[in-house]
Amino acid sequence: MRRIPTIVFIALALAVAVGLATAVSPFASPDPDGLAKVAGEKGFLDSGELHAIQDDSPIPGYAFPGIDDERVATGVAGFVGTLGIFAIGVGIAWGLRRTRGTPAGTASA
Amino acid sequence: MHIPDGFLDGSVAAVTAVPAVAAVGYGVRRAGKTLDDRKVPLLGVTAAFIFAVQMLNFPVAGGTSGHLLGGALAAILLGPWLACIVMAVVISGQAFVFADGGVTALGANIFNMGVVGALGIGLAMIAARYLLPRSRTAFLSVAAVGAWASVMLGALLCSVELGISGTVPFATVLPAMLGVHALIGVGEAIITVAAVAAVLATRPDLIDGAGFGPLDEPRTMPAAGVAS
Numbered sequence: 001m002r003r004i005p006t007i008v009f010i011a012l013a014l015a016v017a018v019g020l021a022t023a024v025s026p027f028a029s030p031d032p033d034g035l036a037k038v039a040g041e042k043g044f045l046d047s048g049e050l051h052a053i054q055d056d057s058p059i060p061g062y063a064f065p066g067i068d069d070e071r072v073a074t075g076v077a078g079f080v081g082t083l084g085i086f087a088i089g090v091g092i093a094w095g096l097r098r099t100r101g102t103p104a105g106t107a108s109a
Numbered sequence: 110m111h112i113p114d115g116f117l118d119g120s121v122a123a124v125t126a127v128p129a130v131a132a133v134g135y136g137v138r139r140a141g142k143t144l145d146d147r148k149v150p151l152l153g154v155t156a157a158f159i160f161a162v163q164m165l166n167f168p169v170a171g172g173t174s175g176h177l178l179g180g181a182l183a184a185i186l187l188g189p190w191l192a193c194i195v196m197a198v199v200i201s202g203q204a205f206v207f208a209d210g211g212v213t214a215l216g217a218n219i220f221n222m223g224v225v226g227a228l229g230i231g232l233a234m235i236a237a238r239y240l241l242p243r244s245r246t247a248f249l250s251v252a253a254v255g256a257w258a259s260v261m262l263g264a265l266l267c268s269v270e271l272g273i274s275g276t277v278p279f280a281t282v283l284p285a286m287l288g289v290h291a292l293i294g295v296g297e298a299i300i301t302v303a304a305v306a307a308v309l310a311t312r313p314d315l316i317d318g319a320g321f322g323p324l325d326e327p328r329t330m331p332a333a334g335v336a337s
Binding site: 004007009012017024025034037044047049050053059061077083085086090092093094096097 | 110111112113114115116137140141142143144145146147148149150151152153154155156157158160161162164165166167168169171172173174175176194195198199202204205206207208209211212213264267271276277281282285286289290293311312314315
């Protein structure tokens with residue numbers, strides 16, 4: 001069995017991720033998650049607060065600003081967020097990657 | 110399970126950040142030795158996938174939802190230490206761009222939802238390497254149980270941090286957290302196994318295995334299909 005090339009694999013996986021975040025996330029459960037639910041039941045939900053930095057969050061609460069339709073706003077946030085995280089992840093990995101011939105840590109060939 | 114600011118006492122947040130920073134820092138050091146060019150896009154797409162699937166809250170009992178954490182999945186795909194970097198990228202992005210999870214609680218969130226699952230599955234896979242047969246069934250079984258356990262461990266640590274912070278009595282929050290996350294963990298196990306099985310079916314050579322060892326059949330096939 002021939003294997004799909006790496007670049008095709010990456011493209012497919014990214015397409016699945018972007019597709020899920022864009023088209024499925026708007027229909028995800030709106031209920032509070034485990035911790036939020038417990039916080040509500042046990043009476044400490046109100047102690048949660050946003051950090052001052054988060055007042056200026058670009059996409060607060062996974063809703064892309066300026067879009068009235070909640071589901072569209074969530075889908076666009078998922079699309080932008082997934083591609084953004086991919087770009088940041090690749091960028092960081094590129095910066096940290098093994099570079100041949102560096103003086104540090106060249107113990108093994 | 111994203112802890113917002115205000116839930117944790119400042120000192121608890123600071124102390125919890127120590128193992129998070131240590132694990133991510135060690136991951137960064139290891140990356141200089143183990144992260145080759147081929148893994149660069151893999152790290153990015155793993156982070157993107159975990160971010161995307163974390164948005165897919167699924168319903169569990171009683172008006173509660175859960176979502177993937179992803180630490181175990183990232184560790185199986187990339188190894189425990191690179192997984193710590195992936196989880197730090199995802200959880201930091203969620204905090205700073207989406208206002209999901211606190212800023213002072215960032216270390217705690219990376220620890221609870223990322224580092225613990227990643228390193229925990231690493232230990233489980235190393236044990237499985239010696240105790241279980243070298244089969245895909247054994248591998249996926251450990252992935253399932255490990256994914257579930259990673260959620261329970263995260264819920265336990267979250268409860269401990271809340272209890273020490275004086276936000277809620279530990280004895281009150283622990284059973285509630287473990288009860289609901291026992292269900293959420295089933296979702297974590299299903300998603301983790303499905304994702305790992307999909308990669309196993311297409312490119313098993315890309316799976317690190319987190320200590321289980323290579324699952325790729327020892328076939329000597331030249332990597333002819335690698336596109337530019």
